[in-house]
Amino acid sequence: MTGQPITCKAAVAMGAKEPLQVVDVVVGPPQKGEVRIKITHTALCHTDEFTLSGDDPEGLFPCILGHEAAGIVESVGEGVTTCKPGDHVIPCYQAECFPSDREKNTCPTCRGYSLGKTNLCGKVRAFTGKGIMRADGKPRFTLKADGTPIYHFMGTSTFAEYTVLHEESVAVVRNDAPLDKVCLLGCGVSTGLGAVWNTAKVEEGASVAVFGLGTVGLAVIDGARAAKASRIIAVDLDESKFERARAFGATEFVNPAKHDRPIQQVLVEMTNGGVDYSFECIGNVKVMRAALECCAKGWGVSTIIGVAGAGQEIATRPFQLVTGRVWKGTAFGGFQSRSMVPKLVDRYLNGEFKVDEYITHTLAFDHINEAFDLLRKGQCLRCVMTL
Numbered sequence: 435m436t437g438q439p440i441t442c443k444a445a446v447a448m449g450a451k452e453p454l455q456v457v458d459v460v461v462g463p464p465q466k467g468e469v470r471i472k473i474t475h476t477a478l479c480h481t482d483e484f485t486l487s488g489d490d491p492e493g494l495f496p497c498i499l500g501h502e503a504a505g506i507v508e509s510v511g512e513g514v515t516t517c518k519p520g521d522h523v524i525p526c527y528q529a530e531c532f533p534s535d536r537e538k539n540t541c542p543t544c545r546g547y548s549l550g551k552t553n554l555c556g557k558v559r560a561f562t563g564k565g566i567m568r569a570d571g572k573p574r575f576t577l578k579a580d581g582t583p584i585y586h587f588m589g590t591s592t593f594a595e596y597t598v599l600h601e602e603s604v605a606v607v608r609n610d611a612p613l614d615k616v617c618l619l620g621c622g623v624s625t626g627l628g629a630v631w632n633t634a635k636v637e638e639g640a641s642v643a644v645f646g647l648g649t650v651g652l653a654v655i656d657g658a659r660a661a662k663a664s665r666i667i668a669v670d671l672d673e674s675k676f677e678r679a680r681a682f683g684a685t686e687f688v689n690p691a692k693h694d695r696p697i698q699q700v701l702v703e704m705t706n707g708g709v710d711y712s713f714e715c716i717g718n719v720k721v722m723r724a725a726l727e728c729c730a731k732g733w734g735v736s737t738i739i740g741v742a743g744a745g746q747e748i749a750t751r752p753f754q755l756v757t758g759r760v761w762k763g764t765a766f767g768g769f770q771s772r773s774m775v776p777k778l779v780d781r782y783l784n785g786e787f788k789v790d791e792y793i794t795h796t797l798a799f800d801h802i803n804e805a806f807d808l809l810r811k812g813q814c815l816r817c818v819m820t821l
């Protein structure tokens with residue numbers, strides 16, 4: 435089908451809060467610098483539900499959501515050099531222009547003074563935020579029924595049998611990696627691990643508090659275990675999450691609802707002054723404040739991972755920062771995506787961290803609305819769908 439449009443199934447979000455519609459869409463051929471991928475497996479991340487809920491200021495409809503997936507390259511557009519048809523790949527919502535663009539780099543965040551300071555590649559972000567492709571400023575998806583254009587999402591749109599990505603968003607992985615498992619490395623698991631290893635840089639013997647025990651929080655716990663943290667305090671309102679958190683490496687468990695004083699005070703007392711590192715893995719601005727304020731005076735570092743809705747803002751007394759606590763945030767755990775995702779696949783296959791354990795459900799793709807319901811009810815970590 436090289437150079438030709440493909441008609442296939444996709445789950446289209448027609449509007450905020452509406453169930454997805456699994457319908458026929460036409461996926462245009464990849465243009466200059468683009469890659470068309472056959473998606474084999476996609477999971478659901480909380481951020482897909484966040485955008486579908488209407489809370490995402492960048493949310494556009496109709497769109498094809500999905501950003502935690504794996505697949506096989508079907509065809510490539512003009513000028514693509516870093517992948518080829520048949521390659522096994524993981525779409526990366528956080529793009530990386532290196533290594534295809536090393537020589538004449540026009541990326542604002544991957545060149546000059548910025549080089550190596552961030553994983554927030556700026557090469558395609560302006561286009562992915564608008565749901566369009568760089569080559570012509572248009573989406574590659576249209577509804578088969580009436581030709582309506584459908585926006586891309588996060589530069590990935592993996593809730594479709596075929597999708598088109600910018601080359602900068604495609605990580606090639608070894609072809610013996612199980613795609614039904616490594617699809618999870620496209621977002622939540624990598625984010626939690628990287629938040630610990632790259633953003634906070636937790637060191638051996640440190641104390642850590644993790645707020646929220648979904649996939650991201652559990653990956654933080656697994657990363658902290660691998661970093662040899664001495665205490666890993668797991669915090670969640672739902673105590674049914676504690677047993678699994680223990681299996682991932684948590685050493686203590688706190689339910690804020692069981693205490694009549696602020697949770698930050700409880701944690702400061704438990705740790706005789708505050709934790710060395712905390713992580714917010716929920717997307718709740720009040721919890722973000724608690725996560726900062728439970729950190730040790732002088733050096734404690736709090737990393738925000740959760741995504742909060744339009745209009746939400748964080749607050750604390752400036753004195754919290756004046757006295758040495760540090761507030762950070764992380765996108766995709768600070769990993770340079772195309773360089774590091776293949777290495778994460780290797781490390782997973784070496785048994786260095788968990789991946790399979792997050793898959794609590796598997797469903798056929800046309801049951802995708804059930805997967806959203808499971809996620810909303812807090813009943814699943816990751817639901818992997820086969821296309």
Ligand SMILES: NC(=O)c1ccc[n+]([C@@H]2O[C@H](COP(=O)([O-])OP(=O)(O)OC[C@H]3O[C@@H](n4cnc5c(N)ncnc54)[C@H](O)[C@@H]3O)[C@@H](O)[C@H]2O)c1
Nearest residue numbers: 480481646647648649650670671715716717740741765766
């Ligand atoms: N920054 C990034 O790169 C990045 C990447 C992936 C996901 N995210 C975001 O991370 C967040 C977590 O994602 P997830 O998939 O693990 O979500 P999840 O919904 O599976 O987990 C959230 C957990 O928080 C708990 N919780 C809810 N309110 C709480 C409260 N007030 N106090 C304590 N616990 C509470 C829930 O019981 C649940 O266990 C989401 O906001 C998601 O959008 C960010």
Ligand SMILES: N[C@@H](CCC(=O)N[C@@H](CSCO)C(=O)NCC(=O)O)C(=O)O
Nearest residue numbers: 479481490491492559621741764765766
């Ligand atoms: N579009 C939203 C923000 C959403 C957001 O923060 N996304 C995270 C990834 S969540 C993955 O599950 C992120 O990495 N953002 C960095 C980026 O998108 O460049 C808003 O506008 O508030």
Ligand SMILES: [Zn+2]
Nearest residue numbers: 479481621622
């Ligand atoms: Zn995600």
Ligand SMILES: [Zn+2]
Nearest residue numbers: 531541544555
């Ligand atoms: Zn770049």
